[in-house]
Amino acid sequence: MQYTVELEATIQDMVQKGRGVLAADESAPTIAKRFKAIDVESTEENRRYWRSLLVTTPGLGDYISGIILFEETLDQNTEQRQTIPEAAWAQKIVPGIKVDKGKIPLALSPGDLITQGLDGLAQRLQAYKDQGARFAKWREVYTIEKHVPSLHGIEANAEMLARYAAVCQEEGLVPIVEPEVLMDGDHDIARHTEVTEKVQHAVFHALHRHNVVLELMILKPNMVLPGKDCRRASPEEVASETLKVLRRTVPAAVPSINFLSGGQTSEEATDNLNAINQAGSDAPWCLTISYGRALQQSALHAWEGNADNKEAAQQALLERARLNHLAMLGEYKPEMEGG
Numbered sequence: 001m002q003y004t005v006e007l008e009a010t011i012q013d014m015v016q017k018g019r020g021v022l023a024a025d026e027s028a029p030t031i032a033k034r035f036k037a038i039d040v041e042s043t044e045e046n047r048r049y050w051r052s053l054l055v056t057t058p059g060l061g062d063y064i065s066g067i068i069l070f071e072e073t074l075d076q077n078t079e080q081r082q083t084i085p086e087a088a089w090a091q092k093i094v095p096g097i098k099v100d101k102g103k104i105p106l107a108l109s110p111g112d113l114i115t116q117g118l119d120g121l122a123q124r125l126q127a128y129k130d131q132g133a134r135f136a137k138w139r140e141v142y143t144i145e146k147h148v149p150s151l152h153g154i155e156a157n158a159e160m161l162a163r164y165a166a167v168c169q170e171e172g173l174v175p176i177v178e179p180e181v182l183m184d185g186d187h188d189i190a191r192h193t194e195v196t197e198k199v200q201h202a203v204f205h206a207l208h209r210h211n212v213v214l215e216l217m218i219l220k221p222n223m224v225l226p227g228k229d230c231r232r233a234s235p236e237e238v239a240s241e242t243l244k245v246l247r248r249t250v251p252a253a254v255p256s257i258n259f260l261s262g263g264q265t266s267e268e269a270t271d272n273l274n275a276i277n278q279a280g281s282d283a284p285w286c287l288t289i290s291y292g293r294a295l296q297q298s299a300l301h302a303w304e305g306n307a308d309n310k311e312a313a314q315q316a317l318l319e320r321a322r323l324n325h326l327a328m329l330g331e332y333k334p335e336m337e338g339g
């Protein structure tokens, strides 16, 4: 492989105990939804301002080692006239890029979804690399219903993730592989365990078939949780089920597991991460974050689209990142909230 040294350097810059990834790669409809909640219109300037605010938060690099950006953000500038990727790297935060083109129904497989974007991917990656991106992210989404996801759906999605990851490594970008089993529904934690295990097993089987180098990728999975409409589970139960699935499916060669937050509250996501790190202190992987909502939520509400609130929003982001840093070390306590 041509870019092994480059990929190794990116892994070294991104995988460090106590640091994680900030997902700021919301597509147009998703960022519009997030902004609507604070009564802000999703204009190009507002999106630029928000993402520039995030990336220029003083001290963020102490806790955050990578940021996933959306395509339009790559060539946007901060007020200091740096590009957003340059501003990220000024804090030793590695810039990355979401490269999938969103999900559609999987044909002839009712309930299953599939993500698009493989055509022309190598050429797009070369252009993103020129704009400063050093890693990429692709997300496959699985809903839970009685007969969904189907075995066929699980295998089709695994194949997409593996093909994407192989192209990334060939072009010199570290792939973040994100199979997200949603927590929507009333299924119990046992059902989420069962589906997540099948999904991850298929993903690693496909990665192996496609010659993806496990040492040079990052896994971004869901935690194992009960459905949103089911009773809540304790952090200890979430940690136990999540680690059980990871130990059964993820080879020790993978350097880092960066969880998504998946609709958990910011506090739940931190508390669960802390329990995972406490119970998994002997695990072979770094157990950290790639949170979007759970890192940005409090900052968005502090900002409210008003430039006068910039500092308050940055403080809210920094505090959330700091609490997650403590959770990565297994040293977080819920009483620290609001401190």
Ligand code: 5MM
Pocket: 023, 024, 025, 026, 027, 028, 029, 030, 031, 068, 102, 139, 180, 260, 261, 262, 263, 290, 291, 292, 293, 294
């Ligand atoms: C930030 O949201 C990302 C983009 O989602 P859409 O393509 O649906 O707009 C998403 O991939 C995100 O990186 C992961 O789902 C993790 O984010 P959360 O908010 O679940 O931590």
